[in-house]
Amino acid sequence: MAVLGSQARRDRIEELATTTGLASVEELSNLFDVTASTIRRDLAKLTADGRLARTYGGAMALTAHPEASLRQRTGEGFEAKRAIARWAAARVRAGETLLLDAGSTVGALAHELRTAKDLTIATTGLTALQELSDIETLHVECLGGTLRPLSQGFVGPLTEAALERMTFDRVFLGTDGISPEHGICEADLRQTRLKELMARRAEHVYVLAHAAKLGRRPFHAWAKLPPGWTLVTDAEADPDLVSALRARSIDVETVTGGEQ
Template identity: 40%
Template sequence: MNARERRAKLLVEVRGGAGHIQDLADRFRVSPSTIRRDLSMLAQDGHVVRTYGGAVERSVRDKNNLHAAEKEEIARAAAEVIQDGEVVVLDAGTTTGRLAAHLAHRELTVVTNGLTAILALAESPAVELIVLGGRLRQPNEAIVGPTVLEQLRHIGADRVFLGADGLSEQRGLCSPSLEQSHLKYAMLHCARNAYVLADRSKLGHEPFHYWTPLDRSHTVMTNLS
């Protein structure tokens, strides 16, 4: 098992509640110092928060503070391509959540599985908000499950905006679970125009083993400054 594979499995363990360094070292048959380095790398990438003796996965609120100015810049640019009256699908995520906040005053129909976007639009008198129903996945606050996929089959949107934990030119969007990679693929194909919102820290980043191929025309919205 190479370091990247070990870190991906380590993140799964942390998500499941395992967080003590010695326990993780025993489980992966490596030294505690190796686990500390792995957790430091995951923390730098925004996936976990280091605690005394271990780590926990970052919440959406923690991730929202990472590269905040860049995410806000991307969200504003994405809002500008949307026309009044359109049907827009928003993936769960921090940048898509910021985009939702920019749409609260617009005459639109917004379809989303993201709790952040739902909260941003819940009190908007202008937006018709359609919430995709399913199971709420923590800590990224995404609604997932087969019922979400079934609902997407009946939606023909004007635009879809996808988030990403990583973006590879060869493989597409990187996701923390197979379930989410399937869901992103369904979203990718449910609209006439597709966009990926990814700040520069996501470009070329491959933290997980699950992928959504970007096998249709799409626009990547990022900032390289």
């Protein structure tokens, strides 16, 4: 990285809030090739200006990253999401029972499944329901509960109780971020608990996430998935992050626009 002036460096540090959520002095010092004391001065200035929030242990919590609505997220990485959705739809076989999460990428998968036949599809997401509600060749189950308006998904004890009464061939999950160390990230602990339960009810577990989600830590609620799950992302994924995920026995599929 080219050496940046102090203002440009501080702007870049703040920008990282949208991708990582947390940064240590050591990490930032290495990233910008400056001394730790320089980074501490940057962070002190950003904190004084109200652009960062301090946390314990020497790490700096970047400004809280507001949860985007599903409508806001739908346009992000649109072509990548379509490619991921097509790849996921091609894995599905007639006669299977599927579980679809809420989220824009899983919603894109639901759109791809509109032409399928002989499937049972349960979902916690309004987007999937809207895509599939008029398809007479599919059997659709809604796992109701408490609706989160931002994610357009159902969560809570009623959702979990309904989930306990079914098993699935495949589950397709969305996420706000993925970390090799922590798992998959969401804004709400109810979401992460539900994703863990969803993963336990299915034989094959897929997480659908375009490349920008890899390495993101925008929130502090995490789901730990059972070993053997598959991340489906696009070809822009950071090779180092892909390698780190594979080192933890996570299958990673990177797809391009025309791949199925």
